[in-house]
Amino acid sequence: MEPDVLISVKNLTRLYGKNKLAVKVLDVKDLEIRRGEFIALTGPSGCGKTTLLNLLGALDRPSGGDITFEGKKIFGRGEVSLCRFRREKIGFIFQAYHLIPTLSALKNVMAPAFPLGSGYKRRAMELLRQVGLAGKEGRRPDDLSGGEQQRVAIARALLLEPDLILADEPTGNLDSVNGRGIMDLLKKLNQRGKTVLVATHDQRLAEDCGRVIRLADGSIEEH
Numbered sequence: 515m516e517p518d519v520l521i522s523v524k525n526l527t528r529l530y531g532k533n534k535l536a537v538k539v540l541d542v543k544d545l546e547i548r549r550g551e552f553i554a555l556t557g558p559s560g561c562g563k564t565t566l567l568n569l570l571g572a573l574d575r576p577s578g579g580d581i582t583f584e585g586k587k588i589f590g591r592g593e594v595s596l597c598r599f600r601r602e603k604i605g606f607i608f609q610a611y612h613l614i615p616t617l618s619a620l621k622n623v624m625a626p627a628f629p630l631g632s633g634y635k636r637r638a639m640e641l642l643r644q645v646g647l648a649g650k651e652g653r654r655p656d657d658l659s660g661g662e663q664q665r666v667a668i669a670r671a672l673l674l675e676p677d678l679i680l681a682d683e684p685t686g687n688l689d690s691v692n693g694r695g696i697m698d699l700l701k702k703l704n705q706r707g708k709t710v711l712v713a714t715h716d717q718r719l720a721e722d723c724g725r726v727i728r729l730a731d732g733s734i735e736e737h
């Protein structure tokens with residue numbers, strides 16, 4: 515394996531349902547992601563984008579196959595080790611932001627570090643500044659626009675310096691101007707060295723990425 519390969523996927527499958535009723539919704543034979551890539555994952559609704567992202571981020575377990583991350587298989591281990599893997603290596607951004615409504619923007623960004631104790635306030639403040647939210651640290655999600663909430667979620671994903679950012683239709687709830695702003699932010703992060711994989715069915719946004727992976731019925735289309 516070449517040293518700049520971050521992720522390697524072989525014969526990864528995910529089935530839903532049991533026995534005769536099982537349906538294979540994902541079947542990825544071969545996929546490599548290199549450190550520093552900016553990849554768009556596209557394809558129609560239901561083609562398996564979320565299923566693949568959830569497996570890459572170890573939020574779900576495969577039915578078959580494994581994912582190698584920095585040369586190590588991720589699924590042959592227990593839940594505690596998987597939890598650490600997610601916390602240390604992956605920054606996840608969801609379409610619906612998933613902020614905690616009762617916490618300020620600042621506390622939301624600090625949330626991934628709650629199990630680790632205090633000491634992340636300065637970093638969280640700096641990240642909020644970087645995503646253009648200086649001065650809004652004390653606001654709760656309800657008092658922020660959709661675009662601003664997604665920026666908080668991006669800052670949160672960056673708190674513990676993940677190697678890989680996985681974004682599942684992060685612009686799906688936003689108008690085109692805000693959606694463009696979020697993509698520009700992801701691009702900036704990529705230019706600063708982060709590996710980014712973003713699921714989108716917006717073809718124009720996808721064309722802006724360094725590489726496009728198209729899924730159809732759970733498999734990667736050859737091109």
Ligand SMILES: Nc1ncnc2c1ncn2[C@@H]1O[C@H](COP(=O)(O)OP(=O)(O)O)[C@@H](O)[C@H]1O
Binds near residue numbers: 557560565
């Ligand atoms: N928990 C589940 N149980 C059964 N089927 C599911 C479940 N989650 C997703 N699916 C099915 O798997 C397929 C892929 O879904 P998904 O990964 O969410 O696609 P996408 O994100 O591209 O819209 C769809 O056919 C969907 O209905």
Ligand SMILES: [Mg+2]
Binds near residue numbers: 564682
């Ligand atoms: Mg999806």
